[in-house]
Amino acid sequence: MASGRSQRHLREIQGVDSSGNGPGIAPPPVLVLPVYDDSYGTLNLSIDQLMTPVDLSAAWTGAASYDMDITPVGCAFDGGTGILTGTPTVAGITEHTIAGINADGFNVAAPFSIVVA
Numbered sequence: 001m002a003s004g005r006s007q008r009h010l011r012e013i014q015g016v017d018s019s020g021n022g023p024g025i026a027p028p029p030v031l032v033l034p035v036y037d038d039s040y041g042t043l044n045l046s047i048d049q050l051m052t053p054v055d056l057s058a059a060w061t062g063a064a065s066y067d068m069d070i071t072p073v074g075c076a077f078d079g080g081t082g083i084l085t086g087t088p089t090v091a092g093i094t095e096h097t098i099a100g101i102n103a104d105g106f107n108v109a110a111p112f113s114i115v116v117a
Contacts, residue, residue: 041112045072045088056098057082059110063100067107070096072114088116 045051056077057066066082072094075086082100094116099109 041110043084043112043114045114045116047088047091047116050087051075051085054084055082056084057100059098060100060108062102063108064103065101067099067101068096069098070094072116088114091116 043054056068057063060066060082063082066077066079068077068079068084071077071084072086072088072090074089075084077084082098092115094114095111096114097109097111099107101107
């Protein structure tokens with residue numbers, strides 16, 4: 001008897017029912033690497049030209065927010081929406097990491113390149 005009661009108490013603490021279902025911890029976001037400008041994992045931008053906003057969040061399913069390690073000079077990244085905007089002002093190829101983060105703080109990160117020419 002004590003064993004059954006202890007298991008029930010543990011399920012109540014964990015927020016699950018007798019079948020093991022419940023809110024628990026959300027799974028990490030699922031990432032599908034995007035294709036930009038027909039280039040797998042590469043975003044091509046024009047120097048000193050206002051870019052069309054790029055929705056980097058489209059690569060994830062289940063992400064609540066996003067994080068980008070650095071942005072091109074002249075651009076901004078919105079971690080709430082996953083959108084990159086701005087006018088890149090420095091030419092070059094830069095390597096970036098973007099992460100999709102779920103409600104429990106788990107993240108899945110992916111590298112990609114930005115070419116400004």
